[in-house]
Amino acid sequence: MARLSSLPDGFDSPPMPTAKRRRTRPDWLVAYVFLAPIAAVFAAFIAYPLADGISTAFTDRAIAHAGNFVGLQNFVTLFNDPEFLRAAWNSLTLTTGVVTIKMVLGMASAVLLSQTMPCRGLIRSLAFLPWAVPGMIAALAWKWIFDEQSGVLQSLVLQLGLSDRPVYWLSDPHVAMFSIALAMIWQGLPFFTMMFLAALASIPSDLNEAAAIDGAGPIRRFFCITLPQMRGVIAVTAMLSAIWTFNSFHMVFVLTGGGPAGRTHILPTLAYEYGIAQSRLGMGSAVLVSVIPVFVILIVLLTGRMLRQDEA
Incomplete structure (x- = not known):
C-alpha cells in the first residue's frame, strides 16, 4: 500500500484483472464445447424435421414429387373439410x-x-x-x-x-x-x-x-x-x-x-x-x-x- 501511495500525482495504478474478466472467455469456450454435441443432435433430429414439416405444409408435395409452393391453400382446404x-x-x-x-x-x-x-x-x-x-x-x-x-x-x-x-x-x-x-x-x-x-x-x-x-x-x-x-x-x-x-x-x-x-x-x-x-x-x-x-x-x-x- 505504501508503494502505491508514493506514486507521483497524475499516475494511476494499473487496473487489477478481476476474476470475472479472467474466467469469462474460457468458461464460454468450455460451455460451447459441451453444448455442441447436444446442439447438433437437436438440429439433426428435432429442428430440421420440424422445419421441413412446416415448410411442406405450404406446398403440394407428394411422395416422389417435390411439389410447389401453394401458400395457405392446404389450410383453407383442411378447415373446409x-x-x-x-x-x-x-x-x-x-x-x-x-x-x-x-x-x-x-x-x-x-x-x-x-x-x-x-x-x-x-x-x-x-x-x-x-x-x-x-x-x-x-x-x-x-x-x-x-x-x-x-x-x-x-x-x-x-x-x-x-x-x-x-x-x-x-x-x-x-x-x-x-x-x-x-x-x-x-x-x-x-x-x-x-x-x-x-x-x-x-x-x-x-x-x-x-x-x-x-x-x-x-x-x-x-x-x-x-x-x-x-x-x-x-x-x-x-x-x-x-x-x-x-x-x-x-x-x-x-x-x-x-x-x-x-x-x-x-x-x-x-x-x-x-x-x-x-x-x-x-x-x-x-x-x-x-x-x-x-x-x-x-x-x-x-x-x-x-x-x-x-x-x-
Missing part, C-alpha cells in the same frame, strides 16, 4: 375425456395404495404393470380383447347375458370411440397413480394430524389439505398426459385405423391417411402443423408451472 373438423373434434373430446377419467381414477387408486395393507408392494407392482407394456403391444392386446368374433370381452358379455346380440366394439361408430378410450385409460392410468402417490408421500403428516385433532374428517382433510398440496403435481401430470393422449397414434391406428368410415380418426391418424395412404404429404403436414399452437400453449403452461415449483 368435414373429415378434418370431425378428427379435430374427436381429438379434443377423446383427450379431455380420457385425461379426466385417468385423473379421477388415478387419484382414487393413489389414495388407496398409500394405505397400509397386506402385500402392498405386490399390489403396487401389478397396478404399475400397464405402464411398462410397450404401446404397440398394448394396442394389439386390446385389439384381440375387442375382437368381435372370438374376443374375450365379446364372450364375457354373451355368457353373462349382458347383451342378447354381439357388440361390435370396433366397427360400430357409436361404440368404437369408447373402446379406444378404454384402452387408453388402461395404459395411462399407472402414470397418474405413480405421480399422485409420490405427491401424497411428500405431504407433511403434521398437517393431517393437526387437522384431525381439530375435528376435520377424512373427506374434509382430503379437499382442504391433500388437494391443495398436490395442485402443482396435478397440473403437470394432466398437461403431460394431454400431450401424450392427443398424439396417441398407435392405439387408434391399430384398433380401428380411423374407421369405421373415418368416424374414429384423430388428427395424427388423419395426417397419416392424407400423407402416406393418399400420398399427399403437403396435406398431411398441414394437419400436424395446424395443432402446433395447441402444443405451444400446453408447453408454455407446463414450463411455467415447473419453473414456479422450482422457485418455490
